[in-house]
Amino acid sequence: MTAIDETFATRAEPEAGTARHADVPGSGTAGQPPSVHPDAIAALMAANHGDPFAVLGPHRVGPNAWEVRAVLPEARAAALVMDGRTVPFEKRHPDGFYVARIAGEHRPLYEIEVESWDGTKRRRYDPYGFGSSIEQYDVASLREVGTNLVYRMLGAQSGQLDGIDGFRFAVWAPNARKVSVVGDFNDWDGRRHPMRLWQDGGIWELFVPGLKAGVRYKFEIRGPDGSLVPLKADPVAFAAQHPPETASVTHGSGEFDWRDSGWMSTRGAKDPRHAAISVYEVHLGSWARVPEEGNRYLTYRELAERLIPYVKDMGFTHIEMLPITEFPFDGSWGYQPVSLFAPTSRFGTPEDFAAFVDAAHEAGIGVLLDWVPGHFPLDAHGLGLFDGTHLYEHADPRQGFHQDWGTYIYNFGRTEVATFLAANARFWLEHYHLDGLRVDAVASMLYLDYSRRQGEWIPNRYGGNENLDAIDFLRKTNEATYSHAPGTITVAEESTSWPGVSHPTYTGGLGFGFKWNMGWMHDTLHFMQEDPIHRRYHHHNLTFGLLYAFSENFILPLSHDEVVHGKGSLLGKMPGDRWQKFANLRAYYGFMWGHPGKKLLFMGGEFGQEREWNHDHSLDWHHLDDPLHKGVQSVVRDLNRLYVSTPALYSRDVExxxxxxxxxxxxxxxxxxxxxxxxxxxxxxxxxxxxxxxxxxxxxxxxxxxxxxxxxxxxxxxxxxxxxxxxxxxxxxxxxxxxxxxxxxxxxxxxxxxxxxxxxx
The missing domain is CATH 2.60.40.1180 (Golgi alpha-mannosidase II)
Structure with missing residues (x-):
């Protein structure tokens, strides 16, 4: 399924004097005496040593002699096993620092046999017996916005090193004094697996041999002042625990058996601007549930069996999912994500999600994802204060804190942050074959004074309110996605009159493929809510949108935002008696499908749900027993079928x-x-x-x-x-x-x- 699994190239440890990490004086690096400075041992046993490879693992102590050192706090006794022989370890510290000496000309490949306090014995390879599997030029490339190395190098990557299976962990934490990977495999003990630092890139990495898929893990980080920050989930985790649990999960290896080669081979040849696009916006957790089983969610595979045929029958061309990147709080609907590379475990595994996308493509349905690069929540296990400093977010709250949503704002001006986010966009389009991204809250990214009073924001270097770093990030991300995933689309939820949102970057635009027409939505809904006797005074609300309809590549959205927060349902907005309400809604849909612009309708609107959307409950499918609701559903189905079969209604939408x-x-x-x-x-x-x-x-x-x-x-x-x-x-x-x-x-x-x-x- 993944393109991240690989055989890691073997990298020997650097020779003395060429170390790429920080040496600790007297800690026993290659060529030094075999004794280890007590301070280095104490630091290791306190999980406070910033350069474990300078002490642990094999170190040459003579022309044909090596000393192997290990931290094994779980061991009652330990032995080094290699070439059919066993060499006992000597315990040098009461908390579990062990040393063994062996003869040999070449760097040894060995296993460590640990006898635990209950008498059981387990044998494993030593992580500190392996060299680095990361190249210097890869570390440097992590500063290139648009690269996919972020998800090919960072995170928990399954693969082989020196012929041994395992996982390589890598994380960006440039200001940390020490980083360890902790998890079920080491009793969440930060002394057991401290990581190596590439100082010039701020990347900490460690290969853990023998580790399998499905293991929970986090990073234990000491900030620059030496204090421990809360355990952090992996920013590039490919799987995560089901909330409210917060650990990342090793994902595993193997390729998913994609069956959508036909879809993918023709996707790039299409021009979406001249195609019929009718989007069914869905919150996967509340489209339908299983009430007889505790009102549980449908799984990705159950949704593939039920949702996709429904969307196909209704004539929609695309499904747009509210965010499914792992998020801690159900009530955020996914708009406050923590693990941007992990499909939420609420509905199944990453493989299950891939099967859902595959089934959609097999049915001829494109899949879009609501993507949230503008902000992230303050949850302790998340990105905030990641290495003890404001790493992903601006330090100044006038730039780094979103007052409306209580979230951190990404520091788009930090190249590594922009690279991280742009790579995430590519990840979903390439790795999971998604067909587009609807980018959330673009206006909040573009304006430094968004929802702020005077004195609560910092002008840009020219004295203006434009967020120049965010603009640059959006342009580069759009360039990367269209370059590497042809045929996909990016869609901006942008509610202002910012010029050129969906214009190419080479003309000065932001480079999006489409923009939500929020003005059309507000104007026309305002008109429809008026009593017909008063509509003559609001006729301009129907016509005004055509003055600018071709200034951007527009999508006409009737989204989830219009049926929450006390706004009621679309049907509830219509005036008149019951018959008139339904007649108004049917007429409005006909007007919308006949209007220039691609279409988007939130679930439940297609059959005239009467109550406001509630993310904790299934849609009111029982409404379809009522002929009037069934009639609205038939209207939407017939409009979609007419739309996709009539070039006059879509082929020149943007002209x-x-x-x-x-x-x-x-x-x-x-x-x-x-x-x-x-x-x-x-x-x-x-x-x-x-x-x-x-x-x-x-x-x-x-x-x-x-x-x-x-x-x-x-x-x-x-x-x-x-x-x-x-x-x-x-x-x-x-x-x-x-x-x-x-x-x-x-x-x-x-x-x-x-x-x-x-x-x-």
Missing amino acids: HTGFQWLVADDQDNSVIAWARKGAKPGEVAIVVSNFTPVPREGYRIGVPQAGFYREAFNSDAGVYGGSNLGNQGGRHTDDQASHGQKQSLSLTLPPLATMIFLLEG
Whole structure:
């Protein structure tokens, strides 16, 4: 499944005088006398020695003599085993510092046999008997924003060193005085596995031979002042414990048996801007649950069996998951992640998650992930004060603390942090074959004064409020993802008028593929919530979005944010009696699917859920027993199917030449109409909405081409729960000029309804 597993290259220990780590005077490095300075032993036994390889492991003490040293606090006795012989260790410190002497010309490969206090014996290889498996140029490359070395070198990597299986641990903690890896395999004892430091990169690393997958671990870190920080989860862990437990978990080796080669081979050839994109936004933990089993979550594999066929049947082209990078608090919905490289264990293993993605691709469904590079929570096991200093976050709270969310803000100006985050973006697209990232809270990243009063923020070097470091990070990340994962998309949740969000970086843009059109969402929902008798005074809320509709590559979002925090459901926002509420919602969906821009709808909206979304409960699937709810579901299904089969409705979404106003100024009747045009002659769709409960007979609309216009969609159809008023399947044009066109249609407009007509012949 992974591209991280490998056979690590064997690296001999540096010769005396060329050590890449900090030597401790008198600690017994190669060429020094065999005795070890008592201070070095005391530091090791106190888990406070910053250079364990200078003391532990094999050290030459003569032309044909070696001394092997080990910290074994769990041992009653110990012996060194090599070449079929056993050499007893001598205990030099009561807490478990052992020394054994052996003869030999070459650096030995040996095992240590430990007899525990209950008499059991176990044999294992010594981590300090192996050289480093990291190259200097790899350490230097960790400062290149866009590299994938972050997840190929850091974290817990399974592989072989000198032919021995194990895990190599590596972590960036440049200001730490000492780092140990602790876990189930060493009784969480920081004396047992202290790590080696590459000073010029701040990387601590250690190969632990014989370690298997599925083992819990963390890092024990002493800060620059010598004090212990709380045990830290691995920032590049590939698996993690189920919250509220907080340990990282060794992931294991092996390739997942991907079956999506066809999908992946053609993905890069597509231009998403000219493709049909209709996104079903999902919170995996509450789409559906298993009430008969304690209301438990569905697993990734169960979701593959139930969610994906549902999305396919509903005609959506993509699933967008609320964040599934491991996060501690259910109530954050994943927007406060801790382990950015680990799919949450709430729903299964990393392999289970890969199977979910694979099943989606097999069904022809793309998978997008809500990605959160803007901030992270203060949980003690997380990234905050990681090595005893403000490493990942700004030290100044005016730059490093988000007041609204109570979270730390990444220091985008620190190259290693930007590299870490950009590599994470690549990881999900390449390693797990995801098809895109929706980047959360971009506005909070772009503006230094976001949600801050005067005096609570620091201007940039030019005196402005733009976060220049975040801008640079976003541009480089977008360049890296589009370069290394062609055919994928990045989407900005950006709520301001920042220019060029979805424009290429070489033109000065941020480089996103798409941007959520938050203005369209706010304006049109405001219009829909008005009583129809008052809508004439708010007609501009329908039309204003078309003034800027082609300034960006837009996605029209009706997201989870619109159905939480007391906002009620989409259905609940609609005015009128029960029939009118459903009619309004059906008409609104027709208007949305006919409008320029890709589509996004949060789960539950597709069948008109009545209550506000609650992440602790399943959607109200019992609503589908009601014909009106079933009708809304059918509307969304039919709109999706019409949308993906009609190039006029999607192929020129981002081009003003694909749109033509027909009726923009009939505010008195709350009627609006336009033409959508595809790239080929004859690809014409007419979208007409009547947002009052008054039927209108003989309503004339000018159209750009003569012919028969088939009524392909009518939200007032009886099968949807409407009044079944329409145009008997379609209308032929008349040679009567109207709305600046030479030919026109005389239409019946149902009440509170949207219709879509397609030119035929």
